[in-house]
Amino acid sequence: MIAATRVDESSPHYRGWRVVLACFLMAFFMFGFGLYGQGVYLAELQRAHGWPGSIVSAASTFSFLLTSVLVIFTDDLLDRIGLRALILCGLVALGASTALLALMQTPWQLYLAYALMSVGWTGMGTVVIATVLNSWFERRRGLALSLAFNGATCGGIILVPLLLSLTGSIGFRSAMLAATLAMMVLVLPVVMMFIGWPAGTAQAPGHRRSGEGVPTPAHSRKALLANAAFWTMVLPIAIALLAQMGFIIHQVSFLDPLIGRSAAGLAVTIMAAMAVVGRLSLGLFVDRLDPRLACAASMTSQAAALFVLLQSTNPTMLLACCAVYGFSIGNMITFPPLIIQREIGADAFATAMGLGTSISGVVSAFGPGIVGLARSFTGDYTSAFAMCVALDLVAAGIVLWRPGRRAKLAAS
Incomplete structure (x- = not known):
């Protein structure tokens, strides 16, 4: 049992x-x-060094794929x-990465910077x-996750425009x-003062040490991959x-061709702002909801928003569709930890989160x-976004x- 069950999680004094x-x-x-700023790096590195966009884009892909490998562990x-x-x-790796992006002179340094970003x-990151x-909260877990992950969206809304303004x-x-x-x-200083496990938790919850003192996961990745509950969460997400x-x-x-570049930019801003609203709104109620049902509703709402988007050329309606779509964007990374905790359990939480992510x-x-x-083959976005509607459903x-x-997972 986590320490959170013995305290009032709703108290502002709760650590x-x-x-x-x-x-x-x-x-x-x-x-x-690491995510929203990459568009800035693409433009500025091309401008400063004359590097082809393909080099910078390939480094981004390399970083995302390397991250997907590292988070497993x-x-x-x-x-x-x-x-x-x-x-x-x-933190040190990310700081070294961003500093190197500012100071680099050759393409190989770009790949080093993006490898550090993966670290x-x-x-x-999310895991x-x-x-x-998950170790600090039980009754208010959904709200805590929603508030913390709103930092991700705020990073796009605040940090990227700030970087662009400072660059200018x-x-x-x-x-x-x-x-x-x-x-x-x-x-x-915030990490040094506030980060840690709840009192009485000496190591990551859900882990044990073997007789020889070697750390081992309480449940193996092989057992997770054979578990249906795990796949019915990971695959749809x-x-x-x-x-x-x-x-x-x-x-x-x-x-852009429908409403112009400035209105298209406004649509992106509205979508990002609604992602914050969506996370906060869900966070207030998600702990009383079935996370699978709420997740399915969010996916369906995005499918509906895209479907209407394809049927309209009215600027107001298009902006409204982007707002509805954005409402559920942030919640796609909030649902997995809630489902994992309920159905797979705390014993395998970190392992399942890493593998699922x-x-x-x-x-x-x-x-x-x-x-x-899909757009290249058909000449427009109708079929491409219709495919996205089908995928969401x-x-x-x-x-x-x-x-x-x-699931009763086998111990590793």
Whole structure:
């Protein structure tokens, strides 16, 4: 039983909320620099060095795929070096990555920077945030996750425009170094003061040490891969994220001919803002909801928004569809930890989160390419986005399939 069950989680004095603040800041900078900022790097590195866009884009793909491999081993790293040390390693790696992006001169340094960014994702990304908050909260777990993961969206809304503004005034190199310094000043003391397991928890929950003292996961990845409950959570999330990534990357290209570039930019802003609203709204009620049912409803709402989007050319209606679609964007990374905790259990939480995030990351990485290919073959986005509608509905159907009660996984 976690420490959270013995305290009032709704009290503002509960230490878990300070952990939420630390996780919010981690998500803010990790997603701001590691995901949303990549569009800035693409433009600025091309401008500064004249490198082809394909080189920078390939480095991004390399980083995402490497991240998908590294996160599988999050549970092992938590056991071997500890929670705070893993987060600090991730923070240092991310800071080194962004500083190197500012100072680099040759393409091989770009790949080194993006490899360091992958280490940053391992130490400060979704799996670590979900695992630590899962240990601190039980009754308010959904709200805690929603608040922390809102840092990811805020990173896109705040950090990227700030980087662009600073780049325009003091240059890309100085902007990146200043933002990196700000990250260290803000995140380092918060992590040192607030991050840790609840009292009485010496190591990552769900792990044990073998007779020889070697850390081993309490449940093996092989057992998880043979578990139906795991797949009926991971597969639909991966499919929905594939469709979601495809739409997000191609959204401006689709809307530009219909409503113009400035209105298309407004649609992106509205969608991102609604992602924050959606996370906060869900966080208030999700702990009283069936997470599978709520997940299916979110996927269905995105399918409906895309379907209406394809039928309309009215600017107001198109913006409204983007708002509805955005309402569920952030929640796609909130549902997996809730489902894992209920159906697979705390004993295998970190292992299941790492493996599930890896699978979803690899699958969703193909979303923009698949949508782009569909558009190339057909000449417009109608068939491509119709495919995304179908994928969302299939995902909603799969996530509603309940293979049984909590799985009894074999110990490794």
